[in-house]
Amino acid sequence: MLSVVLLGTGNLAHHLFSAFLNAKAVNVVQVYGRSAAHLESFAKDVPTTTDLASLEQADVYLLAIKDDSIAEVSQKLNRSNTLVVHTSGSVSMDALATNRKGVFYPLQSFSKDRAINFKEVPICLEAGQPEDLNLLQDLANKVSTSVHLMNSEKRRKLHLAAVFINNFTNHLYQLGEQICEEENIPFNILYPLIQETAKKVAHLSPRDAQTGPAKRNDQLTMKDHLDLLKNPIHKEIYQLVSESIRRTHEEKL
């Protein structure tokens, strides 16, 4: 049985907590949060605390908190003999001020009201010592079937890739939604295309899946599209991404 103290009360903390609850041989012994109100939804299942000085003993202290707070909170933990791990994609393991340290990074976008099949969430692990890496592998394997060892440098790059394919893609969806709203076109008419674009990438490399006016270098359509866009920054995005597509496929020739 592995025991965990979970620090944090946000979306990730909620999803981790329910993944651990559903896992065999993992025991969340306590949840810490700064706000008693945010701890309420945990309190029916597990002891909670707002006091870092009152943490229970456990095999792992798991920090599911803001990137900016990782260094500070880890300093306050003051536990030389407990493994402390953070869950961030972009923060180095060395930001942790503790003796035993590691990273447990679930590569997924968690929202409050959306159920996630945690078994499919890739978890990227790193630890300062081999025994601690073993411990983290043990823990990760109990909640996911996709466990990866990755140092801080690689994880930083992976997080950057995730920003492109999640944050930026979502923003493109938003620009699409805005264009639809301006014309009173229901945005849901685009859902099947959004889904297919995402599904296709698992079967066809995005380089080979690329279509559209920029790839064909269809100047007429691109000019027409630029005329339709009113917002200057949206125009710029259109031009820049089109140019990047054009160059990529030029290189291919």
Place this chain on the structure above:
Amino acid sequence: MLSVVLLGTGNLAHHLFSAFLNAKAVNVVQVYGRSAAHLESFAKDVPTTTDLASLEQADVYLLAIKDDSIAEVSQKLNRSNTLVVHTSGSVSMDALATNRKGVFYPLQSFSKDRAINFKEVPICLEAGQPEDLNLLQDLANKVSTSVHLMNSEKRRKLHLAAVFINNFTNHLYQLGEQICEEENIPFNILYPLIQETAKKVAHLSPRDAQTGPAKRNDQLTMKDHLDLLKNPIHKEIYQLVSESIRRTHEEKL
């Protein structure tokens, strides 16, 4: 029974052909293509021709050809009494040189080797005359459950939105893939995130779903990401899309 002559042999033509084959009360009487080789895969199911002067009579001539060729091919058809429709998102209905004209635009990204559930493909219709619109509705309802009436102006805007959410999104996937390749990270580690990002948009507006360093205006992480990007145009995309996200969420406050 509705009779159709299909003009074109590309991805869209193949998918339309199989949707019509599977539909009740639609009869594809002939497929036209410039190249006999490209007609081969149709020829086992239907008569084919490479000669525009030898087209059979039908209720609808359906042009699934390149945007640039629509005007020219429609001119050559020389059928004053047959309804001729194109299937393009960005070309105006008036590009058709025929007397009876219309548009039958399936809003989806079709690939050769990927099966599509055509029933879910939104089809946008337009016609010059009400009787022809009825005819197109009849035809569209036989292959899809998502049929929409839309004039050329709206369709142009919808096509522009589709470029953002399909072409540009796919390019972001490619940039993500490139970043992974540089670090020998298997790109498929990002598939679950790609899928979840796409699925989430059907439940949560992209504006509300937005997360990431740009939304938080987390300068430190963004600076770090820019340092990691080597390709100048990828740097520019990162900066511009981040700026666009930042502004969108600033406006919200």
